[in-house]
Amino acid sequence: MSKPNIENIPAGASWEKTGNTSWTQCPGCKGWFHVGPGILNRPEVKLHCPHCSKDFAQADAARIIRAG
Amino acid sequence: MFRPAQAISTVHEITALQYALEKQGRRPIVLIEKPVMANGKVSDIPVVCNLTASRALVAKALGINDHRSAAPIYAKKTGNPISPKIVSAKDAPVQEIVLEGASVDLGIIPALKQHNFDPGAYLTAAHATTYDPDTGVDNTAIQRCWVKGKSRMSYYPYPASHNNRNMRKFWAKGQNCPVVFWIGHHPAVLMGTQAKLGYPESHWSACGGLIGEPLRLVPSRTFGDKIMVPADAEIVIEGYAPKDVLEADGPFGEYTGYSGPQVAAPVFDVTCITMRKNAIYHDYGSGLTDMLVPDNMAMEGKVYGLVKAVAPSLTNVHVPAQGRRFHAYMQFSKPGPGEVRDGLTAALAYRRLKMVIAVDDDIDLFDDSEMMFALATRVQWSRDSFTIDGLSGSLLDPSTAAGAKTLSKMAIDATFPLPPSPGAPSPVPPRSTVPTSAMAAAAKILEGADMSAWPTL
Numbered sequence: 001m002s003k004p005n006i007e008n009i010p011a012g013a014s015w016e017k018t019g020n021t022s023w024t025q026c027p028g029c030k031g032w033f034h035v036g037p038g039i040l041n042r043p044e045v046k047l048h049c050p051h052c053s054k055d056f057a058q059a060d061a062a063r064i065i066r067a068g
Numbered sequence: 069m070f071r072p073a074q075a076i077s078t079v080h081e082i083t084a085l086q087y088a089l090e091k092q093g094r095r096p097i098v099l100i101e102k103p104v105m106a107n108g109k110v111s112d113i114p115v116v117c118n119l120t121a122s123r124a125l126v127a128k129a130l131g132i133n134d135h136r137s138a139a140p141i142y143a144k145k146t147g148n149p150i151s152p153k154i155v156s157a158k159d160a161p162v163q164e165i166v167l168e169g170a171s172v173d174l175g176i177i178p179a180l181k182q183h184n185f186d187p188g189a190y191l192t193a194a195h196a197t198t199y200d201p202d203t204g205v206d207n208t209a210i211q212r213c214w215v216k217g218k219s220r221m222s223y224y225p226y227p228a229s230h231n232n233r234n235m236r237k238f239w240a241k242g243q244n245c246p247v248v249f250w251i252g253h254h255p256a257v258l259m260g261t262q263a264k265l266g267y268p269e270s271h272w273s274a275c276g277g278l279i280g281e282p283l284r285l286v287p288s289r290t291f292g293d294k295i296m297v298p299a300d301a302e303i304v305i306e307g308y309a310p311k312d313v314l315e316a317d318g319p320f321g322e323y324t325g326y327s328g329p330q331v332a333a334p335v336f337d338v339t340c341i342t343m344r345k346n347a348i349y350h351d352y353g354s355g356l357t358d359m360l361v362p363d364n365m366a367m368e369g370k371v372y373g374l375v376k377a378v379a380p381s382l383t384n385v386h387v388p389a390q391g392r393r394f395h396a397y398m399q400f401s402k403p404g405p406g407e408v409r410d411g412l413t414a415a416l417a418y419r420r421l422k423m424v425i426a427v428d429d430d431i432d433l434f435d436d437s438e439m440m441f442a443l444a445t446r447v448q449w450s451r452d453s454f455t456i457d458g459l460s461g462s463l464l465d466p467s468t469a470a471g472a473k474t475l476s477k478m479a480i481d482a483t484f485p486l487p488p489s490p491g492a493p494s495p496v497p498p499r500s501t502v503p504t505s506a507m508a509a510a511a512k513i514l515e516g517a518d519m520s521a522w523p524t525l
Contacts, residue, residue: 068470
């Protein structure tokens with residue numbers, strides 16, 4: 001079950017390009033940065049905004065757009 | 069060597085200089101004598117970059133006259149390992165200065181913030197040496213390190229790497245993982261650490277094979293002879309990766325030419341920094357030619373050995389920097405029936421490669437216009453190309469499907485058929501050429517001509 005701030009990109013047909021990169025929006029500066037599947041599977045690890053250096057939990061992200 | 073006189077910032081500016089050089093097709097070694105750190109101070113430690121951007125210079129460092137012949141020679145040299153030699157601390161320049169306890173400060177190292185999206189300054193040429201707790205055998209690999217404080221970094225041992233395996237073993241035993249990072253050495257030693265070995269297998273002897281003499285090692289200050297470090301390195305950082313501690317690391321500009329995503333990475337607590345009295349900090353431009361060239365030349369040696377075992381007519385391999393680490397060009401001379409496809413299939417099994425092309429010995433592997441000529445005129449696609457899905461590869465490839473664990477790979481046979489019998493011509497048209505004597509005469513006519521205003525495109 002997705003959290004409200006997580007949007008999943010629906011998978012397409014095998015011949016359709018859907019991309020492989022998930023993006024997160026910082027709740028502080030609203031900057032976007034890309035995150036790997038490994039860290040999204042570990043909600044206990046805080047994300048770090050490379051734009052404003054804010055550390056925040058996934059649940060506090062403004063938005064997460066998840067590929068795959 | 070290019071030694072700019074002015075102060076240059078470690079925040080993007082040194083990397084931008086490398087991009088500017090790359091755009092001009094120039095590959096000098098660059099020594100920044102006044103690197104300005106993020107806090108505005110000029111570091112006492114100069115920065116060297118672009119050290120390995122030139123194939124010609126890297127080949128020279130390996131004692132090879134022509135970079136085009138690096139593949140078979142690298143394969144031969146790493147196939148004749150020379151055991152390392154242990155020296156005492158007094159004979160180890162890298163331990164001339166020792167910073168321990170409260171003296172430890174990673175801030176003295178002029179690490180670069182290279183690309184947009186990088187969250188801070190990274191060590192990009194830090195060679196992480198760990199060991200397998202079961203056998204004691206060490207492993208060395210380049211691992212990026214994000215400098216997070218005076219004595220803390222995060223670093224990223226890729227999940228499939230041998231250093232990650234060693235770390236997991238220590239953690240499974242309930243122990244922190246000992247790690248030593250060392251920075252700066254002779255380019256041949258740096259390339260020896262890129263030799264693709266089994267697990268567990270030490271890189272020190274491969275380094276010795278490449279430099280033609282035993283690599284000088286010294287026991288690390290923190291771990292003694294459990295982790296040796298190169299005595300002639302520039303800087304060493306010793307410490308532990310505390311058990312099960314993971315923090316966000318990245319995004320980070322990768323060898324693919326794209327910014328890799330933020331990951332959960334181990335952290336590293338520093339116990340000791342040692343360095344030469346006049347240490348130079350070595351930086352690889354991540355994804356730039358100086359990072360790709362030594363690794364790709366090492367790959368050429370590895371692929372040469374793999375393919376030669378099944379296709380003896382293989383004569384050369386080129387892993388071009390413009391293909392990142394994903395493409396290999398292979399050259400064959402008078403291959404037997406099936407040999408080219410055997411060779412192509414063997415090369416595809418090499419994890420990093422995604423596309424391999426076989427050409428004849430009249431094609432210059434190091435000239436992309438020649439490669440395009442071969443592809444344009446010697447390939448019928450349904451007959452001469454094949455793909456294999458589900459092979460291992462780099463998941464940093466931006467074209468992979470989300471969640472994919474394997475790749476789709478392609479091989480192309482761009483060779484011509486052989487003559488039907490010895491002494492007969494091949495059943496293909498001859499290339500258009502002019503006599504060698506006419507070419508020599510043309511070169512003489514052009515000698516001394518002012519070409520500066522002539523269009524190149």
